[in-house]
Amino acid sequence: MAMPGMRGMEHIGFTVPDIDEACDFFERILGAEVLYTAAKDFKGEGSWMSQHLRVDDRCVIKEFRYVRCGNGTNLEIFQYEAPDQVKIPPKNSDIGGHHLAFYVDDMDAAIDFLKANNVEILGEPTSYTDGPNLGLTWCYFMAPWGMQLEIVSAPKGTVFDNEAKAAGRSRLFHPAKVDETKI
Incomplete structure (x- = not known):
């Protein structure tokens, strides 16, 4: 049984070394829109940071902003200051590795x-x-701070999506066809 009321992904959060640089990159290169700044210089009291976010209690969220990129999920971009901060982004092969x-x-x-x-x-x-991905083309690229990003394209759909549509089954999310992904 799934979590009651589950609707889908609301946002993806990630940390960058310079929030201004990151937001500028997302706006200039990906056409994103910075929606608002949610907080600046946030410090939890006592053990709040370790209990709620599993980070060092001396950690400071210098700033975080919400960004929207096209017809996709929201992005929550953080800039932290932490005494134990690792400053090298993970590779895809590392535990916690990721790409957008x-x-x-x-x-x-x-x-x-x-x-x-x-x-x-x-x-x-x-x-x-x-x-199942026949019809899809992809290519990775890098953000200035070392985050791995990818572009994908499948103008005629993929084998999976075309077969799923024909069979009346759910398909992968597709930002250009939001209303068509669930039949």
Whole structure:
């Protein structure tokens, strides 16, 4: 049985070394909109930080902002100051490793835009050649602070989504087709 009232993902939170740099990158490169600043210089009292966030009690949330990128989930971007802070982002292969993926209509145009804006691209776009993701092309790129990001595109859909749609089953979330992902 699932959690009562579960509707879906509301936001993804992550920490950056410089919130102004991060928000500028998300606005300029990904067309995101910074919605508001939720807090500045937040310090929990006593053991609040370790009890609620499992971070050092001397930790300070310098600032955090909510950002919206297109027709996707909200992003909650944090800048922390902590005595035990690790300043190297995890790799995808590390426990807690992650990446954020953004859908684009035209992979070539997106890659050209990233290159024109001196964004580091990891390899060339990769297209699936078989399996449920057939029809999808993806490519990783890097945020200036070392966070791994990805663009994906499947203009004609994927094998999975096309078969699921034909069978009347739920499909993967797709920001360009929000109303079509659940039949």
